[in-house]
Amino acid sequence: MPELLEKLTYAVERGKVDRASAFPPDLAAADGADELTRQALAAKISANEILQNALMPAMAKVGDKFGRGEAYIPDLLIAAKAMNAAMKHLQPFFKSGAAQHRGVVVIGTVVGDLHDIGKNIVKMVLKGDGWNVVDLGVSAGVEKYLAAIAEYPGCYVGLSALLTTTMMQMEQINAAIKEKFPVTKVFVGGAPLTQEFNDKIGADGYFANPHTFTQYLQTL
Amino acid sequence: MRRMQATIQVFSPAATELEINRNAIKLAMGYDATHAPFLYAGLVDELLEQAQQYLALQTGYRIFPPGEAKAANGRVQLQDTILGTGKLIAGRLKKIAGAAIFTATAGAEFDAWLRQFFAEEDPVSGFIADLIGSEYVEAAADWIEEKISGMASSFDLGCSNRYSPGYCSWNVAEQHKLFAFLPTGFCGISLCDSALMQPVKSVSGIIGIGPAIVKKEYQCNICNLQDCYKRQIQPRKSQHETS
Ligand code: B12
Numbered sequence: 511m512p513e514l515l516e517k518l519t520y521a522v523e524r525g526k527v528d529r530a531s532a533f534p535p536d537l538a539a540a541d542g543a544d545e546l547t548r549q550a551l552a553a554k555i556s557a558n559e560i561l562q563n564a565l566m567p568a569m570a571k572v573g574d575k576f577g578r579g580e581a582y583i584p585d586l587l588i589a590a591k592a593m594n595a596a597m598k599h600l601q602p603f604f605k606s607g608a609a610q611h612r613g614v615v616v617i618g619t620v621v622g623d624l625h626d627i628g629k630n631i632v633k634m635v636l637k638g639d640g641w642n643v644v645d646l647g648v649s650a651g652v653e654k655y656l657a658a659i660a661e662y663p664g665c666y667v668g669l670s671a672l673l674t675t676t677m678m679q680m681e682q683i684n685a686a687i688k689e690k691f692p693v694t695k696v697f698v699g700g701a702p703l704t705q706e707f708n709d710k711i712g713a714d715g716y717f718a719n720p721h722t723f724t725q726y727l728q729t730l
Numbered sequence: 731m732r733r734m735q736a737t738i739q740v741f742s743p744a745a746t747e748l749e750i751n752r753n754a755i756k757l758a759m760g761y762d763a764t765h766a767p768f769l770y771a772g773l774v775d776e777l778l779e780q781a782q783q784y785l786a787l788q789t790g791y792r793i794f795p796p797g798e799a800k801a802a803n804g805r806v807q808l809q810d811t812i813l814g815t816g817k818l819i820a821g822r823l824k825k826i827a828g829a830a831i832f833t834a835t836a837g838a839e840f841d842a843w844l845r846q847f848f849a850e851e852d853p854v855s856g857f858i859a860d861l862i863g864s865e866y867v868e869a870a871a872d873w874i875e876e877k878i879s880g881m882a883s884s885f886d887l888g889c890s891n892r893y894s895p896g897y898c899s900w901n902v903a904e905q906h907k908l909f910a911f912l913p914t915g916f917c918g919i920s921l922c923d924s925a926l927m928q929p930v931k932s933v934s935g936i937i938g939i940g941p942a943i944v945k946k947e948y949q950c951n952i953c954n955l956q957d958c959y960k961r962q963i964q965p966r967k968s969q970h971e972t973s
Contacts, residue, residue, distance in 0.1 A: 532772075624928065631853060
């Protein structure tokens with residue numbers, strides 16, 4: 511039933527969460543990601559097909575618009591929210607193995623820093639893009655990262671900081687991760703970060719926004 | 731002749747006393763006049779209204795009267811404390827005789843309000859509420875700056891723009907030196923070892939005072955942050971040289 515999936519793609523792309531949500535104004539009375547996903551499952555479309563053929567293409571479309579400067583962070587976020595509304599219905603299939611996440615990303619704001627708006631945005635966009643995101647919260651120290659990596663083998667790690675003082679913690683956290691888990695990739699982001707700093711501390715990449723980050727992760 | 735006195739004061743301006751720039755919020759969300767359609771105006775208004783009940787703005791200053799401050803060679807001296815502000819800020823403050831250090835905050839409840847949006851997976855509202863908080867803190871800093879200029883001018887003294895640690899090559903860790911001059915818990919703000927202020931929606935900084943100081947119109951080109959979104963915003967006044 512491709513028409514239903516097309517509708518679902520459009521709902522997620524436009525950030526229409528459910529019928530009750532007033533956003534976007536031009537789709538006020540329409541079904542949203544929530545209802546359309548339920549309808550798709552009721553029509554016996556598989557969870558994987560919904561994910562691969564409707565939800566992921568929707569996020570890719572918003573991401574492309576973002577890349578072209580035709581959409582901004584709120585558009586990524588509202589689409590991610592609609593995506594999450596759809597994903598709730600797919601959860602049982604993830605648990606049974608009938609549908610799969612792209613992988614696991616462990617993310618946190620480093621020790622000494624409480625700024626989490628940037629980290630939370632990255633988390634929402636990654637989740638919306640089909641990643642399983644483990645959020646270590648704010649002021650997360652080395653031990654928390656090491657424990658999470660041990661629990662989720664093969665995960666990627668994202669470190670966030672907003673001040674130059676707290677950014678310095680990344681060097682130690684990255685070194686400790688690399689020592690214990692040499693193959694784990696560690697990525698950095700946040701207002702004062704640069705690719706130069708990333709290279710200096712030997713991390714695996716700096717990304718200025720969640721879109722370029724998830725795009726890159728998909729190539730690994 | 732009346733002389734300016736060393737004073738410490740804290741104020742709690744009502745949110746309605748502050749001027750909020752809605753366009754700044756829209757621009758900070760990424761939207762300019764020409765690109766993507768802006769569909770969030772209603773949500774911005776709704777959140778601005780809700781924010782009123784969570785804002786507990788506090789802002790205050792400590793005045794160092796003429797004779798207690800000077801600036802040269804990339805440094806500013808307040809009493810016996812040397813601030814390594816860097817050449818840019820020290821240059822702007824070279825004619826100071828006194829100074830004011832200030833802080834402003836939106837309060838702890840506001841931080842908690844913000845967080846709850848992310849816990850409820852409503853990131854768009856969280857993002858907008860975050861920008862509203864930043865806008866109010868900036869407006870509170872504008873407000874205290876006016877207050878300080880008004881007071882200085884009553885003593886025939888001029889004031890500089892405001893400058894913050896963490897900007898224009900002034901290391902953010904130097905906030906410890908500023909806070910050492912303030913009573914513990916000033917304006918309800920505490921400073922962590924990492925130089926992070928709590929509540930998160932807080933700012934700190936310095937304003938130069940002196941008979942020969944004339945406030946310069948704000949110029950973005952003194953700062954080296956090329957991609958700062960504030961470059962696109964109509965200057966509210968002295969913003970940009972501080973957070
Ligand atoms: C708005 C703002 C504020 C606001 C509040 C900020 C907040 N988030 O709560 C206010 C006005 C309160 C403020 C205060 C201060 N600020 Co300020 N602020 C900014 C500003 C203009 C935008 C920050 C922001 O919120 N952006 C929006 C969010 C969503 O972006 P973000 O956190 O960067 O996250 C995005 C990306 O970085 C990325 N990302 C984030 N994490 C991660 C992680 C990974 C793995 C990846 C891949 C990507 C990624 O994705 C996110 C979404 O796109 C920046 C300058 C700038 N243009 O960035 C300065 C800036 C962060 N501030 C700065 C400073 C210095 C301060 C103050 C110390 C100034 C002072 N002395 O008062 C205080 C500190 C406050 C405190 N509590 O201690 C400096 C920090 C650098 C430094 N020198 O340490 C900056 C960089 C400005 C500068 N000088 O260059 N600030």
